Amino acid sequence: MPDIAVLIKRVPDTNAQIRASGDRVDLSSVKWVMSPYDEYALEAAMMHKEAKGGNVTAITLGAPECDKVLKDAKAIGVDRIIRVWGDSWSDLDSNQTQIALASAVRETSAEIVYCGKSAADTGAASTGPGVAERLGWASASNIIGLGFEDSGIEVIIPAASGNARTGVSLPAVISCDKGFCKPRKPNVKGIMMAKKAQVEIHAADIPASGINIVSHTPPPQKAPGQTFDGAANVPTVVTALRNDANVI
Amino acid sequence: MSETIVIAETKQGMLHPVTAELVTAASSLGAAPTLIVPGTDDSAAAAAADLAGVGRVIACVGDCFSAYDASSWAKAVDACAPAGIVVCAASQNGKDLASRLAARRSISVAQDVVAIDGTTLTQPIYAGKAMQNITLNGDAVISIRANTFAAAGGGGGAEVSVMNQSADIATAVREMIAKASERLDVAEADIIISGGRGMQDPANFVTLERIADTLGAAVGASRAAVDTWDEIPHSMQVGQTGKTVNPSLYIAVGISGAIQHLAGMRTSKYIVAINKDAEAPIFKHADYGIVSTWEEALPILESELKALLG
Ligand SMILES: Cc1cc2nc3c(=O)[nH]c(=O)nc-3n(C[C@H](O)[C@H](O)[C@H](O)COP(=O)(O)OP(=O)(O)OC[C@H]3O[C@@H](n4cnc5c(N)ncnc54)[C@H](O)[C@@H]3O)c2cc1C
Numbered sequence: 249m250p251d252i253a254v255l256i257k258r259v260p261d262t263n264a265q266i267r268a269s270g271d272r273v274d275l276s277s278v279k280w281v282m283s284p285y286d287e288y289a290l291e292a293a294m295m296h297k298e299a300k301g302g303n304v305t306a307i308t309l310g311a312p313e314c315d316k317v318l319k320d321a322k323a324i325g326v327d328r329i330i331r332v333w334g335d336s337w338s339d340l341d342s343n344q345t346q347i348a349l350a351s352a353v354r355e356t357s358a359e360i361v362y363c364g365k366s367a368a369d370t371g372a373a374s375t376g377p378g379v380a381e382r383l384g385w386a387s388a389s390n391i392i393g394l395g396f397e398d399s400g401i402e403v404i405i406p407a408a409s410g411n412a413r414t415g416v417s418l419p420a421v422i423s424c425d426k427g428f429c430k431p432r433k434p435n436v437k438g439i440m441m442a443k444k445a446q447v448e449i450h451a452a453d454i455p456a457s458g459i460n461i462v463s464h465t466p467p468p469q470k471a472p473g474q475t476f477d478g479a480a481n482v483p484t485v486v487t488a489l490r491n492d493a494n495v496i
Numbered sequence: 497m498s499e500t501i502v503i504a505e506t507k508q509g510m511l512h513p514v515t516a517e518l519v520t521a522a523s524s525l526g527a528a529p530t531l532i533v534p535g536t537d538d539s540a541a542a543a544a545a546d547l548a549g550v551g552r553v554i555a556c557v558g559d560c561f562s563a564y565d566a567s568s569w570a571k572a573v574d575a576c577a578p579a580g581i582v583v584c585a586a587s588q589n590g591k592d593l594a595s596r597l598a599a600r601r602s603i604s605v606a607q608d609v610v611a612i613d614g615t616t617l618t619q620p621i622y623a624g625k626a627m628q629n630i631t632l633n634g635d636a637v638i639s640i641r642a643n644t645f646a647a648a649g650g651g652g653g654a655e656v657s658v659m660n661q662s663a664d665i666a667t668a669v670r671e672m673i674a675k676a677s678e679r680l681d682v683a684e685a686d687i688i689i690s691g692g693r694g695m696q697d698p699a700n701f702v703t704l705e706r707i708a709d710t711l712g713a714a715v716g717a718s719r720a721a722v723d724t725w726d727e728i729p730h731s732m733q734v735g736q737t738g739k740t741v742n743p744s745l746y747i748a749v750g751i752s753g754a755i756q757h758l759a760g761m762r763t764s765k766y767i768v769a770i771n772k773d774a775e776a777p778i779f780k781h782a783d784y785g786i787v788s789t790w791e792e793a794l795p796i797l798e799s800e801l802k803a804l805l806g
Contacts, residue, residue, distance in 0.1 A: 262736050262756050266625040273626050284737055341604040342595065368736065369622055372607040374595040377566050381599035386666030387566045389592045392730070404673070405564075406588070406731060408507060408681070411673040412563065417666070426737055427730045458604030458636055462616060462629040467762070475785035477774070479792035485768060485784045486800040493766045493783070495687070495745040496711060496805070 249301040250359035250418055254293040255349060255379070256286040256306055256321055258314045259369040271463035282317045285364025287431040288424040290321055292362045292394055295429060299396040303327040305356045307450075309340070309348055315447050322442035323434035330355065330448045337454070339461055342374045344454040349375065350382035351452040359419040360401070365390045366423075376423035386420040392427040404428070498635070499580030500526040503573060503597075504533040504544055505590055511543040514585045514640075516647035521640045522583040523549050523648070524612045530554060531654070532577050534561050534569065541656045550654040558661035564589045565665040570596035572661035579635055586639035587683070598637035605637045606630060608740075610644045610763070623736050623759030643686075643742045643765075675731075679705070682734060685714030687745045688761075690734055692718035694750020694771065694790065698727035703794050704749065710801045716741070718751045735760035749790050753778025770794070 260266065264278040282290075293304045305328040306321035308314045318329035332352045340348070353361055361380075366373035373389070380387035392411070393404025400417040406425075416422070434442070476484065489496045500522040505512035511533070522529035528551030533544045538555035545553045556576040560568035574597055584594040586608045598605035610627075611618040617638065621628045632638075682688050689711070691704050701715065708715045716739075717732040734741055736756035746764035751757060753769070753776055761767070762781060769782035772789045779785040786793055 260622065262623065262759070264622075266622040268626050273622065342598065342606075343602060343604045346599055370607075371621070371623060371740070372595075372605070373591045374598075374605050374607060377592045377595040378599040378605070380566070381570060381596045385567075387592075387596070388667050389566065390588055402670070407564065407672070408684070409672060410675050412669045413671040413673060415668045415670055420666070425730075455602070456633070458633050459606060460631045460633065462631055464621070465627045465629060467620070467624055467627055470781070470783070473767070473779075473781075473783040473785060475774070475779050475782070475787060477787045479786065479788040479796055481786055482788075482793050482796040483800050485786060486797065486804065488784060489745065489766065489768070490804065493745070495766050496801070 251302045251357045252293045252296050252304045253353050253356050253358035253361045254289050254304060254306050254321070254326070255361060255363035255375065256290060256308050256317050257283045257367045258308065258310055258317045259283045259367055262368055268464045268466050273464045280316070282320055283364050283367045283369070285366060285424060285426065288426055288429060289362040289364050290324060291429045291431040292422070292424050294325055294432065295394070296360065296396060305330060305358060307332065307349065307352045309333065309345060318447055319442045319445060320434070322445045323438040324432060325438060328356070328448065329445060330450050332450045332452060334451055334454070339457065340454070341457045341459040342372065342378055343458055346375060346378035346382055347454050348452040350379050352450045353379065353383060355450055361421040363421065363423050365425045373423070376421050380421035383419065383421070386416055387422070388414060388416050388420065389423040390425045391422055392425050394428050498526040499578055500529040501577045501580050501582045502529045502531045503577070503582060503584045503593065504531055504540065505585040505587060506533070506535060506540055509535060509539060511540045512585070513647065514642045515544065516547055517642065517645040518583050518585060518640055519547050519549055519648040520645040521609070521612060525581055527551065529583070530578060532556050532573060534573055536561050538656070538658050545654040545656050546650050546652055548649045548652040550652050553654050553656040555656060555658045556661055557658055558663060560661070560663045560665050563669045565667050566592050566596050567666040568663035569593055570600050571663040573597060574600050575661055576659045581632065581635060582637040584637065584639045586641045591639050594637045594639045601635070603635045603637065604632070606632070607639045608641050609638050610641050624762050641742055643744070680714040682714045682716040682732060682741050683739050686743050687711050687713035688716045688734070688741055688743045689713050689747040689749065690716035690718065690751060691721055691749050692751030693720035693724060695721065698725040701728065703798070707794065707798050707801060710798065710805055718757050748778050749794070751778055752776050753781060
């Protein structure tokens with residue numbers, strides 16, 4: 249009955265307007281949510297517990313305002329909630345992030361870690377495989393199917409030539425795409441329990457960052473396009489794609 | 497200048513064309529790159545050696561490369577690659593390998609790099625709503641988005657050496673479930689035509705497929721289309737919770753242009769939008785917008801393209 253961990257991250261809502269002000273993005277008025285793919289990871293962890301037993305620990309990395317996503321996970325039904333942070337930390341790079349998260353995973357007795365395939369802010373998809381490497385564990389990423397077996401799990405991973413039905417023995421880190429589950433909603437009892445739940449704080453030793461963030465800038469603006477009224481203009485557009493854009 | 501290493505992208509044992517773009521990106525960061533070609537044999541090494549600007553080629557040969565397995569691939573590639581700045585493709589497996597490799601070396605990984613200017617690398621953040629400009633403190637692994645760097649030409653003559661690796665796989669493919677269709681994947685395509693909820697019925701996607709066949713394009717979809725119709729699989733979804741694509745031409749049909757859809761395709765070189773609503777947000781991002789129903793526009797588009805391309 250292996251214990252289970254799930255990594256979750258607080259990110260701006262995907263609808264949020266993001267603007268660079270000065271040389272950094274201004275996040276002061278965005279709405280914050282659990283990163284969408286992490287909801288699938290959380291559901292996978294709960295499904296794993298229901299199928300095989302074991303305690304579920306939700307882990308996040310961030311400042312105190314990140315407690316909210318842990319409480320959201322608690323309301324869904326996880327057993328423990330851990331926040332990894334050091335007061336002097338800011339702008340952690342992948343190396344620092346993964347070292348800190350792997351250290352928190354070691355704190356639990358988890359043999360399986362679920363996470364989202366990428367976070368909605370960086371879109372990097374680095375954390376799952378990176379944490380797995382630090383722990384010396386197997387990893388499978390971008391899964392779109394999940395089944396539980398006696399001594400491991402079976403996952404489905406999209407590949408160029410089809411979908412790979414793949415056996416994974418534990419310990420392992422699994423990054424989740426959408427498609428294999430519908431994340432459950434918290435019930436009233438869960439929400440009440442979450443209010444009282446205690447967030448465990450975990451500190452870790454991390455090295456210096458390998459990356460300097462020089463600036464955040466707006467995306468390159470394209471020249472304004474042309475809009476034509478009516479289907480009769482389709483030939484004009486085809487000609488432009490051929491002769492001006494050279495793409496067909 | 498740092499040593500640079502390119503991990504070749506392969507597809508069914510052959511060199512994937514994006515590898516030539518990785519060579520250009522790596523060359524802008526340091527001396528002529530070492531190109532590592534993973535495979536079950538060294539058959540892709542000759543094509544790699546032909547790429548102009550490559551310093552040397554190392555065929556990293558091992559049984560583990562018969563299917564993607566993150567931990568054995570990282571171990572085998574790590575053993576073949578010298579220290580330095582490692583460049584991978586920002587594909588599904590390329591990013592995964594980049595991350596494991598960086599973690600193995602206790603260095604940072606920077607994913608989805610779309611521009612290199614001197615020592616400054618640029619990567620999109622917040623689904624492309626902003627760009628992050630970074631510099632590296634020492635060695636790192638970076639992944640490069642396809643279609644952002646010019647491809648290195650041919651005619652190179654780099655020396656090839658073979659390094660045999662054995663690494664135990666940690667995940668075992670039990671069965672390949674064939675795709676429902678043999679259509680080109682949106683992540684692989686240079687031209688994409690996507691349909692949204694405005695297509696009204698999944699059966700109407702056949703029109704998109706016929707146009708795609710004429711163009712050699714892939715067919716994509718919005719999330720509304722994927723969520724509404726079982727016939728449209730998630731693998732076709734473009735956007736924040738689907739695939740990020742960077743084709744030369746993206747044609748959006750009956751798609752409103754929600755911010756999460758734009759997140760997956762806004763960097764396309766040319767965007768064409770067909771939508772009956774002149775106020776649809778997609779028109780703000782389109783190079784060529786056509787205000788029309790698809791019922792009226794697509795037959796003309798199809799016959800024009802057939803006349804042009806045969
Ligand atoms: C966390 C999160 C993640 C998301 N991820 C994604 C994602 O990855 N990808 C994605 O696409 N969306 C995503 N969405 C959903 C997104 O917000 C939109 O709901 C979705 O993109 C809308 O799809 P659509 O444009 O096909 O449908 P609609 O918004 O319903 O637009 C349909 C369009 O079709 C036009 N139309 C109707 N009939 C015709 C006709 N006969 N001819 C021509 N035009 C016609 C209409 O004018 C309209 O503009 C996400 C949302 C959230 C909250």
